[in-house]
Amino acid sequence: MSCADEYAPQLRARGYRMTSQRLAILHVLHHNGGHLSPVEVYEQARTELPSLTETTVYRTLEFLAGNGLVRPALTGSGHLVYEIARHEHHHLVCRNCGNEMEVEHELLKSMYETLEVESGYKLTDSHLTFFGLCPNCQKGD
Amino acid sequence: MSCADEYAPQLRARGYRMTSQRLAILHVLHHNGGHLSPVEVYEQARTELPSLTETTVYRTLEFLAGNGLVRPALTGSGHLVYEIARHEHHHLVCRNCGNEMEVEHELLKSMYETLEVESGYKLTDSHLTFFGLCPNCQKGD
DNA sequence: TCTCTTATTGCAACTTCTTGCAATAGCATG
């Protein structure tokens, strides 16, 4: 199944369109798998679609994030990066070595529920990045 | 107790210096109480210290955040804003009206502990913003 | 109070990100 076949219906169902720009960007994120900054996405996607502009990359990433096809995450330095949306998860980053691991959303579920009850809000999504020291860096201190 | 008396010792204890620039920035955040973007901080602090530059504001905010005197938070549009560090808390933002409430860190404590056990990481801080629909916007749908 | 060390700032150049608007191109419909 190609990227186009997979993602186009999701957009159309919401009244949006699949374009060559969106496809190139999704393709890059899909294949890379990890986090990419907007500039990295731009440079890689441009190899398949040279006419792509940076403006479009920024707007598209925000658009795709808003529609759940990609997920934004924060780096330690406070910058936004994006990755293709797979299972819902968050990030745990080592303040010392930058090493990083995923945190299953499952682990936060009961906290999520408590939060809904206490606040009266209906939670839709979240932007969670945890910082700490990884097991290795704790040893070296 | 003035801002200088309150914050200077915290910096000196770590080998850093209190400067007029840092003081002006802390003063603005302290008095405002809420979230301010770097540009807002710059404009307000400049009224007390006209020689202040934007470069210094960006560097100082990052520095103060790193030392726990101010706290960064994410807006719905993915921008960093800062507020003076009071009790530890996170943010819950309405995707519809932008309304916002604080989430006590207390509420997340047990989840935090679980996370430390599961991951082996020693957590130091986190960057948590929750998005959802506030009680009002749920009615209007 | 003066000196000296070095943390901190300002400047200037640069990169990253945003916005308004006119031109383009998906795709639903006939």
Add this chain to the structure above:
DNA sequence: CATGCTATTGCAAGAAGTTGCAATAAGAGA
């Protein structure tokens, strides 16, 4: 498959944020 509506893009200008380096000024110690 041709048409029309409008979502989407590119362009250009500008705002926001970053970096290297030389000048400045906290504040510790004499």
